[in-house]
Amino acid sequence: MPPGSDFIDYVCPPADAGTANCWVPYVTKFTYRSGVLRVFMQVDRRSPEGKELGESAAHAIMNFIKLGTPPSILINEVDWVETVDGTGVHIAQYSL
Numbered sequence: 667m668p669p670g671s672d673f674i675d676y677v678c679p680p681a682d683a684g685t686a687n688c689w690v691p692y693v694t695k696f697t698y699r700s701g702v703l704r705v706f707m708q709v710d711r712r713s714p715e716g717k718e719l720g721e722s723a724a725h726a727i728m729n730f731i732k733l734g735t736p737p738s739i740l741i742n743e744v745d746w747v748e749t750v751d752g753t754g755v756h757i758a759q760y761s762l
Contacts, residue, residue, distance in 0.1 A: 676690045676691050677691075678690065678691065686715075686718040686719050686721070687722060689707070689719045689720075689722045689723040689726070690723075692707045692708050692709050692719055692723070693705055693706070693707055693723065694706045694707065694708050694752065698743070698744070701743065701744060701745035701746060702744075702745065702746045702747075702748055703727070703731075703740070703744045703746070703747050703748070704748050704749075704750055704754075705723055705724065705727060705747065705748070705749045705750070706749075706750055706751070706752060706754070707719065707720060707723060707749055707750070707751060707752070707757065708751075708752050709751060709757070710751070711750075711751040711755055711756075711757045716751070716757070717757060717758070720749040720750075720751075720757030720758045721749075721757070721758040723749050723758075724747050724748065724749045724757070724758040724759060724760050725758075725760060727747045727760075728747045728760035728761075728762060731744055731747070731762055732762060744762055745761065746759055746760070746761055746762065747759065747760050747762070
């Protein structure tokens with residue numbers, strides 16, 4: 667993220683508001699360890715909506731790394747993208 671940017675202040679486009687495409691505001695932090703990029707989200711992993719947001723986020727980030735123009739460190743070092751809830755419990759994951 668560019669300096670000073672914040673996912674918490676992100677506002678989804680009107681067409682995406684209230685859908686699983688609007689996952690960005692739920693992201694609280696990222697961590698990386700041993701090839702796994704973990705995306706922490708403030709969602710209830712047990713609810714259908716939380717699961718759908720986690721799936722959408724993991725899939726979108728995986729696509730960005732594979733098909734977009736991410737920093738080279740992401741291309742070279744990330745093997746998996748995993749979304750987790752605020753306590754670190756698994757929601758979804760995708761292999762790169």
